[in-house]
Amino acid sequence: MLRCALSLSVLLAVAGCAGMSEEACVVSDWRTIGFEDGAGGRPVSSIGTYRQQCAKHGVAPDLFEYRAGHEAGVETFCRPSRGFDVGRRGGTYQGVCPIDLESDFLTAYHSGKRLFDLEASVRSIDARIASNLRAQERIKQELTQIGATIASDETSAEQRVQLVARAAELGRRHGELTSENDVLEDERVIAVLELEDYRETVAYGF
Numbered sequence: 001m002l003r004c005a006l007s008l009s010v011l012l013a014v015a016g017c018a019g020m021s022e023e024a025c026v027v028s029d030w031r032t033i034g035f036e037d038g039a040g041g042r043p044v045s046s047i048g049t050y051r052q053q054c055a056k057h058g059v060a061p062d063l064f065e066y067r068a069g070h071e072a073g074v075e076t077f078c079r080p081s082r083g084f085d086v087g088r089r090g091g092t093y094q095g096v097c098p099i100d101l102e103s104d105f106l107t108a109y110h111s112g113k114r115l116f117d118l119e120a121s122v123r124s125i126d127a128r129i130a131s132n133l134r135a136q137e138r139i140k141q142e143l144t145q146i147g148a149t150i151a152s153d154e155t156s157a158e159q160r161v162q163l164v165a166r167a168a169e170l171g172r173r174h175g176e177l178t179s180e181n182d183v184l185e186d187e188r189v190i191a192v193l194e195l196e197d198y199r200e201t202v203a204y205g206f
Contacts, residue, residue, distance in 0.1 A: 038073020
């Protein structure tokens with residue numbers, strides 16, 4: 001069983017990258033491939049890719065077997081817990097669930113997606129703060145170099161004027177970054193509180 005599963009994984013990897021070989025097209029268990037696609041939330045139209053690849057070898061996938069497997073796979077995919085997991089990872093729902101399962105799936109999916117979005121918002125703010133801090137560190141380093149250059153006897157009066165102007169410009173930018181980070185820190189507090197509140201009310205485990 002494990003050997004078969006590994007073989008299928010290899011076939012699917014090949015199909016997604018370099019295209020299916022003639023042997024893969026001939027020996028593939030199309031019901032199993034359909035199941036794997038359905039269980040992975042991929043639409044039944046995915047067989048179109050296999051059809052194009054296998055057509056090069058004069059082989060046609062078994063559409064009936066693929067669809068039967070896909071239908072069974074979708075049944076395992078379209079569960080609320082899986083919907084939450086897909087949304088939680090920021091995944092995309094491709095509309096594969098039947099009507100009788102889609103409502104609960106989507107409710108869970110949107111719940112997970114909301115959690116993903118809130119966490120992404122915090123990460124985005126953190127990244128912007130870190131970027132500003134790095135920029136300020138570079139400014140400090142340049143200001144140190146400017147100070148040393150201004151103090152050098154080899155620096156002309158004209159160069160000193162230019163360096164002083166540059167230092168003033170860098171000082172203003174450093175202040176702007178400080179102000180930006182003050183605002184971002186306030187935004188982060190609000191974003192973290194919103195995230196924590198949502199985590200307490202989310203209906204599914206994470």
